[in-house]
Amino acid sequence: MNNAPSKTIAVSHVINDVLSKDRGRLLAGLISRLGDFQVAEDALQEASIAALKHWTRSGPPHNPAAWLLRVGLNKGIDHFRMMQREQRKAGDHADIFTDDKVYDVPETIPDERLRLIFTCCHPALEEKSRIALTLRTVCNLTTKEIAAAFLDSEHTMGQRLYRAKAKIKAKGIRFSIPEADRWHDRLDTVLTTIYLIFTTGYVMEAECPRSLCQEGIFLARLLNKLRPNDPEIEGALALMLLTDARSTARINDDGAMVPIEEQNTSLWQQNKIDDAQRTLSNAIEKRQPGPFQIKAAITDCHMTRPSPDWYQMSLLYQSLWRFEPTPVVALNWAVVIAETERAELALKKLDELKEDLKDYQPWYAARAHILSKLGQKTEASIFYKLAIERSLSVSTRKFLKLRLRDVKN
Incomplete structure (x- = not known):
């Protein structure tokens, strides 16, 4: 009886399992040696196809990941050798065209994903491209999945990813961790990108085919593992864990945000919550305050029971303002101030932000809320309607409609 189909299926499962666990690590290893995102991705794909053929015939090797890396390197080098019209490229990669380097793949592959994350999150790339490239290369989301998360077509997202890779190549962005004097600036870009991945999933949870919240937490944990004891990484991880811990309570049975x-x-x-609080405590003990630690502390205070610690949150926003003197921070600070029996002061601060945040939906929702606290129900109704019109989230719209109904009664 011919059991070739069953062997092929079994090998396919092995390959898929290796790629689901190690694709980011393999891709990082290939990019570090080949110096080209697209060539590395194509080489890994070709190596996977070759594995299906060879492993079906001979069985999977002792170390499947090392096999894929070695064959992927050969495929990438073959690509450069075939580029007859780009002789300069051949010169650029002459150092990997010797047999001793082609086959010099250790059994334990060094984890170079930290370099990959920093490359994907380079400040030269626009924000959306950083997020997309990180999701594609480090988290192994497909182009189709990333496009769905951003409500783009698969073609449009594919073009964005292509341009991002081309920009890295054209600008000569190094596949490396930045020098010590530039570490802080680049780390902030990396953490902001990871947090945006998380918040994109949090806001668009129902629309996302994969949990971007979990992808964000995965990246934060990975960064914390690869760069341990950095207080801002710990702060970002704690912030995401605290937020994610409330995910099952944030939407009621009617689909409205709570x-x-x-x-x-x-x-x-x-x-x-316990994991987040331990992580945040470890960060704070280092006495190197930063914005992500402060945001995590604010979130922790917001979750205090029986009621949020609004006064402590106000002090923390004052500290955050020193790091991020932005209109959004001022808006959130004003909302907290309104809960400390200073609603009139909060309204005044919101009015000062009108020009900066005229296109920002939360400003209208915050103004409606504070006007309602001051008993100005007619004007509050107007701003609730404006906030509803500008809301992109179904759950937020339902919540705001409930608030609008309350102020009308």
């Missing part, structure tokens, strides 16, 4: 202070705390995931 504010943190009104959530059913029995639905919160206490194990994630």
Whole structure:
């Protein structure tokens, strides 16, 4: 009886398992040696196809990941050798055209994903491209999945990824961790990118085919593992864990968003909260304050029971302002001030932000909320309607409609 089809299926499962676990690590290893994102991706794909053929015939090797890296390197080098019209490229890669380097793949592959993350998150790339490239290369999301997360067509996202890779190549962006004097600036870009991946998933949870929240947490944990004891990395991880711990309580049975202070705390995931608080404590003990640590502390105070610690949150926003003197921070600070029995001051601060945040939906929602607290229900209704019109989230719209109904009654 011919069992070739069953062997092929079994080998396919082995290959898929290796790629699901190690694709980011393999791709990082190939990019570091080949110096080209697209060539590395194509080489890994060709190596996977070759594995299906060879492993079906001879069985999987002892170390499948090392086999894929070695064959991927050969495929990449073959590509450069075939580029007859680009002789200069052949010169650029002459150092990997010797047999001793082609086959010199250790059994334990060095983890070079930290370099890959820093390359994907280079400040020269625009924000959306950084996110997309990180999701594609490090998290192994398909172009189709990334496009769905951003409500783009697969073709449009494919073009964005292509341009990002081309820009890295054209600008000669090095596949490396930045020098010590530039570490802080680049780390902030990396953490901001990872946090944007998380928040994109949090806001668009129902629309995302993959959990971008979990991808963001995965990247933060990976960064924390590859660069341990950095307080800002710990702060970012704690912030995401605290936020994710409330995910099952943030939407009610009617599909409306539930504010943190009104959530059913029995639905919160206490194990994630404990993990986040331990991580945040470790960061704070180092006495090197930064914006992500402060944001995590604000979130922790917001989750205090029986009620949020609004006064401590206000002090923390004052500290955050020193790092990020932005209109959005000022807006959030004003909302907290309104909860400390200073609603009139909060409204004044919001009015000062009108020009900067005229296209920012949360400004309208915040103004409606504060006007309602001051008993100005007619004007509050106007701003609730404006906030509803500008909201992109179904759950947020439902929540705001409930608030609008309350101020009308």
